[in-house]
Amino acid sequence: MWMKFFAILRKYLPLFVLLDIGLALIIGAQNPALFKALKPWVPVPLFFMLYPMMINFRIESAAKALRNPRVVLAALVINFVISPPLAALFAWLFFRHSDPYLIAGFILKVTVAGSGMVAAWTGFAKGRVETALTIVAAGLLLVIVAVPVWMVILAGQYVPVDVGLMIKQLALIVVLPLLAGVLTRRFILRRYGLPTYKKIQPVLPAISSLGMYAIVFIAVGMQAHNIISEPTIILRLIPAIAILYSLLFVLAIAYAKAAHLDYEDAIAIGYSTTAKNHSITLALAITAFGGLAVLPAAFAPIVQIPLMIVILRLAPWLKTILFTHVEITTQIGDISHV
Numbered sequence: 001m002w003m004k005f006f007a008i009l010r011k012y013l014p015l016f017v018l019l020d021i022g023l024a025l026i027i028g029a030q031n032p033a034l035f036k037a038l039k040p041w042v043p044v045p046l047f048f049m050l051y052p053m054m055i056n057f058r059i060e061s062a063a064k065a066l067r068n069p070r071v072v073l074a075a076l077v078i079n080f081v082i083s084p085p086l087a088a089l090f091a092w093l094f095f096r097h098s099d100p101y102l103i104a105g106f107i108l109k110v111t112v113a114g115s116g117m118v119a120a121w122t123g124f125a126k127g128r129v130e131t132a133l134t135i136v137a138a139g140l141l142l143v144i145v146a147v148p149v150w151m152v153i154l155a156g157q158y159v160p161v162d163v164g165l166m167i168k169q170l171a172l173i174v175v176l177p178l179l180a181g182v183l184t185r186r187f188i189l190r191r192y193g194l195p196t197y198k199k200i201q202p203v204l205p206a207i208s209s210l211g212m213y214a215i216v217f218i219a220v221g222m223q224a225h226n227i228i229s230e231p232t233i234i235l236r237l238i239p240a241i242a243i244l245y246s247l248l249f250v251l252a253i254a255y256a257k258a259a260h261l262d263y264e265d266a267i268a269i270g271y272s273t274t275a276k277n278h279s280i281t282l283a284l285a286i287t288a289f290g291g292l293a294v295l296p297a298a299f300a301p302i303v304q305i306p307l308m309i310v311i312l313r314l315a316p317w318l319k320t321i322l323f324t325h326v327e328i329t330t331q332i333g334d335i336s337h338v
Contacts, residue, residue, distance in 0.1 A: 013209060013301055013305055014301055014302050014305045014306060016213065017213070017216060017298075017299075017301045017302055018302055020213050020216050020217050020220075021216060021220050021298065021299070021302075023217065024216070024217045024218075024219075024220035024221035024224065025220060025221070025224045025227060025228060026224075027221055027224075028220065028221035028222065028223070028224025028225070029224045029225060029228055032221075032222075032224065032225065034221070035218060035221040035222045035224075036222075038218050038221075039218065039222065041218075042215070042218060042286060042287075044214075045210075045211045045212075045214035045215050045218070046173075046211065046215065046283050046287075047177075047211070048207055048208070048210060048211035048214070049208050049210075049211025049212050049214075049215055049279050049282070049283065050173060050177040050208070050211070050279055050280070050283060051177045051180060051181060052181075052203075052204040052205070052207040052208045052211075053116050053177075053181070053204070053205070053208045053279055054177040054178045054180065054181025054182070055181040055184050055185050055188075055204055056116060056181075056185075056201060056204050056205070057116065057136075057137070057140070057178065057181055057182075058133060058137065070259065071131055071135075071261060071265045071268075071269065072131070072134055072135050072138055074252075074255055074256075074259065074269060075135040075139070075252070075268075075269045075272045075273055076135070076138060076139060076142060078248060078251060078252055078255070078269070078273045079113035079114075079139055079272070079273055080111075080113065080139075080142055080146045080150075082248075082251065083110050083111065083113070083248060083273070084107065084110065084111045084146075084150040084154055085154070086110070086244060086247070086248070087106060087107045087109070087110035087111060087154070087244065088107055088154040088155075090106070090110075090240050090243070090244045091103045091106040091107055091240075093240075094106075094236045094237075094239075094240040095233075095236065095237075095240075098230075098233060098236075098292075099226070099291065099292045100158035100159045101158075101159055101289060101290070101291035101292045101293040102233065102237075102291075102292040102293065102295060102296070103155065103158045103159075104151070104155040104158055104159045104161075104289055104293050105285050105289065105292060105293030105294060105295055105296045105297065106237075106240065106296045107150070107151065107154050107155045108147070108151060108155070108281055108284060108285055108289070108293065108296070108297070109241075109276060109281050109285075109296040109297050109300055110244065110276065111146065111147055111150050111151070112143055112147060112276060112277050112280050112281040112284065113139045113143065113272070113273070113276055113277060114135075114136045114139035114140045114143065114272070114276075114277050114280075115136070115275040115276055115277045115278065116136070116205065116208075116277070116279075117205075117275055117308075118132045118135070118136050118268075118271050118272045118275045119132040119133050119136065121271045121275060121308050121311075121312065122267060122268045122271050122272075124312055125267045125271070125311070125312050125315040126264070126267075126315070126319075127263070127264045127265070127266075127267035127268045127271070127315075128264035128265050128267075128268050129268070131264070131265050131268035131269075132268040132271060132272055135268065135269070135272040136272060139272070140174065140178070143170070143174060143277075143280065144167075144170050144171075144174055144175065147166065147170065147284070148161075148163050148166045148167055148170070151166065159289065159293075162288070165288055166284070166288050169283070169284055169287045169288045170284065172287075173280055173283045173284060173287070174280060185197070188200065208279060211279075212278060212279060212282065212301075215282050215283070215286065216282070216298045218286075219282065219285070219286050219294035219295075219297075219298055220294070220295070220298050222294075223291065223292055223294065223295065226292060227295070233292075233295065234299065237295060237296060237299050238299065238302065238303055241296070241299070241300055241303045241304070242303045242307065245274050245276075245303070245304065245307055246274075246307065248273045248274055249270050249273065249274045249307075249311060251273070252266075252269045252270040252272075252273045252274070253266055253269075253270050253318065253322070255269070256269055256270070256323075257322055257323070261323075262323060263318065263319040263322075263323035266318070266322075266323060267311075267315060267318070267319075270311065271308070271311070274304075274307065274308070274311065275304065275308060276300065276304065278297055278300060278301055278304075281296075281297040281300075282294065282297040282298065285297050
């Protein structure tokens with residue numbers, strides 16, 4: 001019963017997020033005092049959102065980056081060198097006359113890479129899951145340095161950016177849950193074995209999703225009046241995310257094609273540069289910035305997950321049209337060494 005419930009939570013995540021946002025807007029407009037009372041309790045859903053995600057995370061995958069630096073480095077460059085300036089450009093194009101915290105939140109949303117679902121989407125598309133895990137692991141560690149730097153450079157012109165506070169929050173949001181998650185996973189494996197861990201593993205993302213629903217509900221409810229008074233924010237936010245994420249995927253695939261990578265690595269890079277991390281972004285937006293900075297992270301799942309599905313549908317076409325020659329060449333090269 002519980003497994004079916006958790007499966008439904010994950011399958012219909014965009015729909016539940018949309019319902020969550022709608023409920024938060026209705027209640028927030030009628031009873032704003034409720035959300036002021038809920039604000040001190042934010043650390044509770046933050047814990048349930050971040051900690052389960054980290055139990056499934058394998059930090060040892062980061063060491064594997066050295067085995068295939070060309071592929072991993074390409075994904076990291078797109079995520080942490082190309083994506084943030086593009087986010088600033090799109091923020092200026094779509095939101096330059098809007099609340100400055102909305103602009104900062106949009107830049108933050110695109111700068112924080114490495115969704116825990118990257119490996120899953122890569123596997124669904126028959127890509128190289130090991131590559132995806134390696135990119136996510138390396139990216140998660142790089143987030144701690146890259147996000148404060150880029151937020152000062154790109155968002156600092158719109159809102160005050162407290163670097164010390166950001167580093168402190170990233171330590172609480174990433175480092176401590178990561179260490180706790182690694183220790184928990186090792187404890188479960190040593191004490192109860194791999195079969196027990198595999199039974200627990202599918203439940204963890206669903207628990208994280210429940211925490212995310214709670215955070216989205218509180219964050220949107222606190223800003224209900226501002227959102228309702230300016231509904232065009234949403235009409236600009238959704239296409240901005242959709243267009244930018246699609247552009248990042250195209251850049252990733254174009255690089256993979258130019259670098260003569262095979263399809264398996266290409267789709268791993270594509271998903272790792274397109275599937276951004278909702279949990280860390282939400283946590284950082286609500287604790288280090290606040291205000292309308294939370295909206296891009298709150299609304300992103302409505303766009304990101306359907307886009308992941310579109311990419312999945314396009315994957316066979318990409319493999320056949322763009323990467324068949326690469327795979328044949330690779331196979332010939334392998335045979336010639338036999």
